[in-house]
Amino acid sequence: AQSVTQLDSQVPVFEEAPVELRCNYSSSVSVYLFWYVQYPNQGLQLLLKYLSGSTLVKGINGFEAEFNKSQTSFHLRKPSVHISDTAEYFCAVSDRGTGGFKTIFGAGTRLFVKA
């Protein structure tokens, strides 16, 4: 079974600074990877996804992620963060289980952007 590890539970950063949120997944023949964001009192919203092809994936709100198969990583980056980026970020992988595929979420990283 797949697993996802988000290496940082909290990441504080100043506004307009760059940020990287780290994610590692367990190895698999084929893997589908996602980053979701959750703002307070809301559901999750897809930031970006990697299914195949180019290893650099661009998403919404200026975020991008790089798929690295040799390091089994899918780190999320943004060159300049805003106060409004303060939220919980979840890395996720699609995993085949009994009955079908399901999404396995990492524990989450709380991004806190300071003025």
Place this chain on the structure above:
Amino acid sequence: DTEVTQTPKHLVMGMTNKKSLKCEQHMGHRAMYWYKQKAKKPPELMFVYSYEKLSINESVPSRFSPECPNSSLLNLHLHALQPEDSALYLCASSQGDRDQPQHFGDGTRLSIL
């Protein structure tokens, strides 16, 4: 605005009550999901419906009973819940269940007295 609509947004119920959570999507998605999310934790999968059939049940207690009346609707019937069942309950849908991202509703915040 989210494309997955959940009602009610908040629900307070006693341990002997029966209530239902509702979820609706009109994106033509054929997979629908229920998740439970405790504070500061990731969503935990409860059930998956694929083409209106229950395909995954993550060993959820029988006091939670899912129902998929049609391809647009998903219900979660609640009965005799425990205080530890207090959480945010999220519904999601997707085109397929393997490589398609999920679209989430804003959830129902459930409190058990």
